[in-house]
Amino acid sequence: MKPKIFIDGEHGTTGLQIRTRMAGRDDVELLSIPEAERRNAKLREDLLNDADVAILCLPDDAAKEAVAMVAGNNSVRIIDTSTAHRVHPDWAYGFAEMDRAQPKKIADARYVANPGCYPTGAIGLIRPLRLAGILPEDYPVTVNAVSGYTGGGKQMIAQMEDAGHPEHISSPHFLYGLPLKHKHVPEMQVHGMLSRAPLFSPSVGKFAQGMIVQVPLYLADLNDHASLGSIHEALVAHYAGQDIVEVVDLKESAALPRVNAVELADTDRMKLYVFGTAGAPHVNLVALLDNLGKGASGAAVQNMDLMLRG
Numbered sequence: 001m002k003p004k005i006f007i008d009g010e011h012g013t014t015g016l017q018i019r020t021r022m023a024g025r026d027d028v029e030l031l032s033i034p035e036a037e038r039r040n041a042k043l044r045e046d047l048l049n050d051a052d053v054a055i056l057c058l059p060d061d062a063a064k065e066a067v068a069m070v071a072g073n074n075s076v077r078i079i080d081t082s083t084a085h086r087v088h089p090d091w092a093y094g095f096a097e098m099d100r101a102q103p104k105k106i107a108d109a110r111y112v113a114n115p116g117c118y119p120t121g122a123i124g125l126i127r128p129l130r131l132a133g134i135l136p137e138d139y140p141v142t143v144n145a146v147s148g149y150t151g152g153g154k155q156m157i158a159q160m161e162d163a164g165h166p167e168h169i170s171s172p173h174f175l176y177g178l179p180l181k182h183k184h185v186p187e188m189q190v191h192g193m194l195s196r197a198p199l200f201s202p203s204v205g206k207f208a209q210g211m212i213v214q215v216p217l218y219l220a221d222l223n224d225h226a227s228l229g230s231i232h233e234a235l236v237a238h239y240a241g242q243d244i245v246e247v248v249d250l251k252e253s254a255a256l257p258r259v260n261a262v263e264l265a266d267t268d269r270m271k272l273y274v275f276g277t278a279g280a281p282h283v284n285l286v287a288l289l290d291n292l293g294k295g296a297s298g299a300a301v302q303n304m305d306l307m308l309r310g
């Protein structure tokens, strides 16, 4: 029998992208809810309980309600793409490349929290340097980022694309999260293995999909006389043996005139760069990804596959 998959929120931005990725697959059976019934709690509860794996593509509160709907049913496994469970101790964090042991943890888990889009970039840069002993636990990490506007879901897509929208946004690039309390900070701190909360400043650009996450560092404040080369080596060693996260060659990075935020749009990959000048006091670590790819739907399908293959 094929495993049954239900995407709760399948008509939203993340859900639709997961459906697109599953379209050609005949190894799973997709359970589906009609768009007009998407908020029908009874129907959702039945479908959730009929699934082998339920992928939640809902706001946080609705995701928590969905988890409660299957609480007594031990055969349903859950991947939650919302922020609700990302630092919960009973949930596996669904970033397979963050540790050698992580794919097995995800494969064995009943509950998997899909990472946030910005944290995928930030943790992807920070954690290998913490594990290698280069980045001190209490380093004052700052994270600056720009996302495609699909990161804001159906509501922001309408605000950006519909000039007649009452809350239309005409700006080509804007900062937000100005009180510095963005919902992604806790997972960056916990899975980035940091004792201090990172200072996170997000922004949105007038492009649908794509993301740049930057973590600038002062070399003199790192351990082991860290250099551009040693940081790059640590990242290369961490990501050896997999093909989703690419650490870009130092010479290639040095020759780049710019980084294009949409380069990886419509892919499920992530590129990491170490920028700077040998002998100079600073480096800028940069992650490039699609907020809806490795930042959301691509990672959810990757996690589902790990869970199904055991």
Ligand SMILES: NC(=O)C1=CN([C@@H]2O[C@H](COP(=O)(O)OP(=O)(O)OC[C@H]3O[C@@H](n4cnc5c(N)ncnc54)[C@H](OP(=O)(O)O)[C@@H]3O)[C@@H](O)[C@H]2O)C=CC1
Residues within 6 Å of the ligand: 008, 009, 010, 011, 012, 013, 014, 015, 038, 039, 040, 056, 057, 058, 059, 060, 062, 081, 082, 083, 115, 116, 117, 150, 151, 152, 153, 154, 155, 291, 292, 295, 296
């Ligand atoms: N977009 C992105 O880049 C990323 C999104 N995520 C996360 O994925 C989740 C979904 O986000 P996204 O797809 O962007 O959001 P959207 O608003 O595009 O889609 C959410 C979907 O959930 C439905 N929904 C909302 N409330 C309920 C409810 N109570 N019961 C049933 N269905 C409901 C919505 O229906 P309706 O149309 O009626 O509102 C809509 O179809 C969020 O938790 C988000 O944080 C994670 C990483 C990146």
Ligand SMILES: CC(=O)N[C@@H](CCC(=O)OP(=O)(O)O)C(=O)O
Residues within 6 Å of the ligand: 081, 082, 083, 115, 116, 117, 118, 147, 148, 149, 150, 151, 152, 153, 156, 183, 184, 202, 203, 204
């Ligand atoms: C551009 C934009 O608005 N991005 C969203 C983050 C993407 C998202 O909703 O994803 P999570 O589930 O990972 O929180 C935000 O800043 O709230």
